[in-house]
Amino acid sequence: MNGERPPRVLLVAMDPDRKRKNVIRLAAHFLDEGAHVDVLTAERRGWGKLDERARLHRLDQAEARHPLPWLERAVVVRAPRLVVRPLARLGRPGAVLERVRGRLSSAVHRRLFLPFYRHVRPLLLARLARRKVLRDIDMTQVVRVVVADRDGVPLAWRLARRHPGVTVTTRMDKSLEARS
Incomplete structure (x- = not known):
């Protein structure tokens, strides 16, 4: 030294x-x-x-607050949940509709968003690291x-x-x- x-x-x-x-x-x-x-x-x-x-x-916290994952959760999970929630009071048909919504949201997340995000994430992390x-x-x-x-x-x-x-x-x- x-x-x-x-x-x-x-x-x-x-x-x-x-x-x-x-x-x-x-x-x-x-x-x-x-x-x-x-x-x-x-x-x-x-x-x-x-x-x-x-x-x-x-x-990890800065990545979670980034608009891209937030927007995906809002469009794929929250918005469909708000649409289906009033219909859940219908009993059995409402429960079936809720299960279908959950499966569709999960499939869209796994098959569309995650493959896209896997390519974008390194660039997003590089930008967050430079800024934070x-x-x-x-x-x-x-x-x-x-x-x-x-x-x-x-x-x-x-x-x-x-x-x-x-x-x-x-x-x-x-x-x-x-x-x-």
Whole structure:
């Protein structure tokens, strides 16, 4: 470290399902090396074993408040529920209509919205991260950005373009130096 400021590492794990343990181990390794570690994620659960010295930045609440998921819930679930609710008083036919509404809403969510959202989500998370989290991180001190999953790639690409001196990688190397 030579009396300089300790380096900062940014770990981007937007949807880390199987790689969460690896991200936690990598964060612990960098912290033991003396670096400051920021972990950026869109998942709210599963970070209990993350070293308390690492800063955890979560985007799950900002994603839930975004207009796209909100609009989908309003159009696919809430509006049909408001239409069917008065008819539910009809007894058995109302109950059948409510079940059909539930199945249709679920099918539209699973078969139309989720495949579309799977492609849009990485771009949405990158935008939310730029607006909500990255202004709190001094990118001049960041020496390495490690991306753990595909949902973090658009953000990593933008960071690499904006900060050409920072090593941005998807490799989970335990090194602070850039590869040649």
